[in-house]
Amino acid sequence: xxxxxxxxxxxxxxxxxxxxxxxxxxxxxxxxxxxxxxxxxxxxxxxxxxxxxxxxxxxxxxxxxxxxxxxxxxxxxxxxxxxxxxxxxxxxxxxxxxxxxxxxxxxxxxxxxxxxxxxxxxxxxxxxxxxxxxxxxxxxxxxxxxxxxxx
Amino acid sequence: xxxxxxxxxxxxxxxxxxxxxxxxxxxxxxxxxxxxxxxxxxxxxxxxxxxxxxxxxxxxxxxxxxxxxxxxxxxxxxxxxxxxxxxxxxxxxxxxxxxxxxxxxxxxxxxxxxxxxxxxxxxxxxxxxxxxxxxxxxxxxxxxxxxxxxxxxxxxxxxxxxxxxxxxxxxxxxxxxxxxxxxxxxxxxxxxxxxxxxxxxxxxxxxxxxxxxxxxxxxxxxxxxxxxxxxxxxxxxxxxxxxxxxxxxxxxxxxxxxxxxxxxxxxxxxxxxxxxxxxxxxxxxxxxxxxxxxxxxxxxxxxxxxxxxxxxxxxxxxxxxxxxxxxxxxxxxxxxxxxxxxxxxxxxxxxxxxxxxxxxxxxxxxxxxxxxxxxxxxxxxxxxxxxxxxxxxxxxxxxxxxxxxxxxxxxxxxxxxxxxxxxxxxxxxxxxxxxxxxxxxxxxxxxxxxxxxxxxxxxxxxxxxxxxxxxxxxxxxxxxxxxxxxxxxxxxxxxxxxxxxxxxxxxxxxxxxxxxxxxxxxxxxxxxxxxxxxxxxxxxxxxxxxxxxxxxxxxxxxxxxxxxxxxxxxxxxxxxxxxxxxxxxxxxxxxxxxxxxxxxxxxxxxxxxxxxxxxxxxxxxxxxxxxxxxxxxxxxxxxxxxxxxxxxxxxxxxxxxxxxxxxxxxxxxxxxxxxxxxxxxxxxxxxxxxxxxxxxxxxxxxxxxxxxxxxxxxxxxxxxxxxxxxxxxxxxxxxxxxxxxx
Numbered sequence: 093x094x095x096x097x098x099x100x101x102x103x104x105x106x107x108x109x110x111x112x113x114x115x116x117x118x119x120x121x122x123x124x125x126x127x128x129x130x131x132x133x134x135x136x137x138x139x140x141x142x143x144x145x146x147x148x149x150x151x152x153x154x155x156x157x158x159x160x161x162x163x164x165x166x167x168x169x170x171x172x173x174x175x176x177x178x179x180x181x182x183x184x185x186x187x188x189x190x191x192x193x194x195x196x197x198x199x200x201x202x203x204x205x206x207x208x209x210x211x212x213x214x215x216x217x218x219x220x221x222x223x224x225x226x227x228x229x230x231x232x233x234x235x236x237x238x239x240x241x242x243x
Numbered sequence: 244x245x246x247x248x249x250x251x252x253x254x255x256x257x258x259x260x261x262x263x264x265x266x267x268x269x270x271x272x273x274x275x276x277x278x279x280x281x282x283x284x285x286x287x288x289x290x291x292x293x294x295x296x297x298x299x300x301x302x303x304x305x306x307x308x309x310x311x312x313x314x315x316x317x318x319x320x321x322x323x324x325x326x327x328x329x330x331x332x333x334x335x336x337x338x339x340x341x342x343x344x345x346x347x348x349x350x351x352x353x354x355x356x357x358x359x360x361x362x363x364x365x366x367x368x369x370x371x372x373x374x375x376x377x378x379x380x381x382x383x384x385x386x387x388x389x390x391x392x393x394x395x396x397x398x399x400x401x402x403x404x405x406x407x408x409x410x411x412x413x414x415x416x417x418x419x420x421x422x423x424x425x426x427x428x429x430x431x432x433x434x435x436x437x438x439x440x441x442x443x444x445x446x447x448x449x450x451x452x453x454x455x456x457x458x459x460x461x462x463x464x465x466x467x468x469x470x471x472x473x474x475x476x477x478x479x480x481x482x483x484x485x486x487x488x489x490x491x492x493x494x495x496x497x498x499x500x501x502x503x504x505x506x507x508x509x510x511x512x513x514x515x516x517x518x519x520x521x522x523x524x525x526x527x528x529x530x531x532x533x534x535x536x537x538x539x540x541x542x543x544x545x546x547x548x549x550x551x552x553x554x555x556x557x558x559x560x561x562x563x564x565x566x567x568x569x570x571x572x573x574x575x576x577x578x579x580x581x582x583x584x585x586x587x588x589x590x591x592x593x594x595x596x597x598x599x600x601x602x603x604x605x606x607x608x609x610x611x612x613x614x615x616x617x618x619x620x621x622x623x624x625x626x627x628x629x630x631x632x633x634x635x636x637x638x639x640x641x642x643x644x645x646x647x648x649x650x651x652x653x654x655x656x657x658x659x660x661x662x663x664x665x666x667x668x669x670x671x672x673x674x675x676x677x678x679x680x681x682x683x684x685x686x687x688x689x690x691x692x693x694x695x696x697x698x699x700x701x702x703x704x705x706x707x708x709x710x711x712x713x714x715x716x717x718x719x720x721x722x723x724x725x726x727x728x729x730x731x732x733x734x735x736x737x738x739x740x741x742x743x744x745x746x747x748x749x750x751x752x753x754x755x756x757x758x759x760x761x762x763x764x765x766x767x768x769x770x771x772x773x774x775x776x777x778x779x780x781x782x783x784x785x786x787x788x789x790x791x792x793x794x795x796x797x798x799x800x801x802x803x804x805x806x807x808x809x810x811x812x813x814x815x816x817x818x819x820x821x822x823x824x825x826x827x828x829x830x831x832x833x834x835x836x837x838x839x840x841x842x843x844x845x846x847x848x849x850x851x852x853x854x855x856x857x858x859x860x861x862x863x864x865x866x867x868x869x870x871x872x873x874x875x876x877x878x879x880x881x882x883x884x885x886x887x888x889x890x891x892x893x894x895x896x897x898x899x900x901x902x903x904x905x906x907x908x909x910x911x912x913x914x915x916x917x918x919x920x921x922x923x924x925x926x927x928x929x930x931x932x933x934x935x936x937x938x939x940x941x942x943x944x945x946x947x948x949x950x951x952x953x954x955x956x957x958x959x960x961x962x963x964x965x966x967x968x969x970x971x972x973x974x975x976x977x978x979x980x981x982x983x984x985x
Contacts, residue, residue: 108535108537109507109538112537113537116535116536116537119466120474120535120536120537121535123468124459125459125462125465125466125468126458126459126460127459128463128465128610128611128659129465129612129688130610130611130612130691130919131691131918131919132690132691132918133691133918133919133920135918135919135920136610136919136924138610165459166458166459167458167459167460169458170458173454173457173458178457178458181453181457182449182453182454182457185449185450185453185885185886185889186453186457187318187450187452187453187456187457188318188319188320188889188890188893189316189317189318189609189610189611189657189658189659189660189661190318190452190455190456190461190463190657190659191463191609191610191611191657191659191660192610193456193457194459197457215927216927216928217928219927220926220927220928220929221926222927223610223919223924223925223926224610224896224924225608225609225610225660225662225897225924226318226610226660226889226893226896227892227893227894227895227896227897227925227930228889228892228893229892229896229925229927229930230892230930230932230933231889231892232927233927
């Protein structure tokens, strides 16, 4: 069946089963591959997107549950990689393999949108849903503080 | 060696063909266009045809210098460090440098022109440095020579800097002279710089791949999309591997495609028959093909499948550890090291210390699940994925499909983690087998569960260590017997002679301590589980065991553990510098209040010395917090300190997870752990502060950086736990041990 989704400000009509995870609709039906598949059980955060501005794991969010909402993926976070989180990530050279970083950046952007000056404890609480096998955590923390200054 | 004859490699080819001419539809925001790497790194970053000066570099008319990278980018930074090696010599404007992957197809057609295209062993810089510097120096001197001829001056009157050539009032760009430069032959290639002449190597320039990794445009294998592509989800036999006797007894008995064929998008099912060797070939299994991956995966999950289990169904980890412990007393062990008379010295020592250590299997658990995309057409095969060994992938595909290697084109993407897992190419062979049947471009993606079940995991090991302690408190005689699951015995059985696999006992065998009488032997006890090099390979399990035991030796002799290591390396200046630096930077102390402790460990691996100090706190109830890790490395030289620091943090994080919270176990011959709920990855709220220092000895030493940070962390933390609680942890993961204290 056709579902109408709003992703990065654009309307898409996709032919998928309504229970299809939003992740796979974004990646395979719409073709935005910046959002990653890591686990499929909401345990790694690689699939993090924003739904109405809040961080959500798209791998366990049914596409039908996102109808009528504003979905933002890494591709829609900014047009020019100039979102403060992206600027800070670039300045501090956070990514290594980079696979989890879309999810990390989306989680960090959601954190900063509700908490302009997060403490280390705030960052731990919010970011511990997102795993990074390369262990870039120290630079992620540093970059979130930097983004908080830039914003 | 500082000179290479590369004159014979000065040929000119059409560079546009290098990427295979595939055009893919990717989202490309404006920022990516300014990046120094194409988001599909196997494609030319610029549309313009430039002049290839040698196989490693192309100069475009607009001055862009494209440097070919023959190593795979999996986070370790080769897309930056390799171009830096060339650029140092080329004296090119770094802002105009672009990087792209070297082409494995060209590599095999042109007599291995890119020399080393397999990435592993922390060797990218060590192995490639001289010939990459030579490529840069040879190109620079040709550019100078071309300008000199044009201007009627001598080559040494021409200066090359920031991609500009000057002599007196004459001035020209690299781009202007690139074509002429490519036609120049020298009798003798120019010398490369010595480290004292570097102006660029050793600086923390930003990674070239960062812009693509902050906006989602970096293409990983899983992101590849080809016109007309279908998707495959696979399930291989739940009992992986086996040996020549047991593997053939594992079978796919039946699968009921009719039960799922009417589901939306489902196209077909493909039976996977065993192909290639047991360790890295295709396992018996089945793939479901559909128009989207989620539909394929869902249908596969619903399809009834019957397996013939075979005798390996009796295998479990408890029994495997019992078997390894039993082997500690069995005869016939292969001797790996024998210096003096360890047994005799231990027998007459004042005191004796003895312990058995255990390390379980571990998973690479790359964030990007294994995947591969293959397109078979009449005259060529195109293979896309995150390959640690692209020529190996090419060979596997050619073999599987009966294609000529020269007609197989690999397209290496960014790797969502590698750690050794993406060296085997088992997933590549499997994807080729599917594509050969489906006759359409196929993207095969494993579920996370399949990624764990079909992992080529890090070996388990059990080791007994005995040391004599002299009246002076110093060790006098060290006896070791290690029982290992040997990677070599699994993947290349012929290479194991008389039961000896020296690689599997690295760390024990290679220790540099001045203990005159040392003995090491080993038994191989493999299970059905295929194993593979994991970040830092055998030292990942062995240094935990060895360096924890050395701490027991210090304790038994009443020695400060850091001082003991200094005493045991007193004639080795580089070790002394590393340990002295660690002592200062960590504020080494053995007198912290109960419940807190500092522990240290050191190792040498991949040409690099690394010593680490961990500070931990343990509550009375036994809850462990790792507060801080100070790491000191001697790599000799550094290409990019910022990337090196990242590798330190990365290796320590991975090693800490293995030491503390992770293990792979077998039950009924099958991997028990299936996802990050049962195989947890270190999270931010568990992380210590990691401080990285470099104590560089320079000289001829160029040590690796991707792996050497991993081996010491387990022992450093384990030893710190001892000083905090009085409890000695002799098996991993530590969260299986009750750490409570009173």
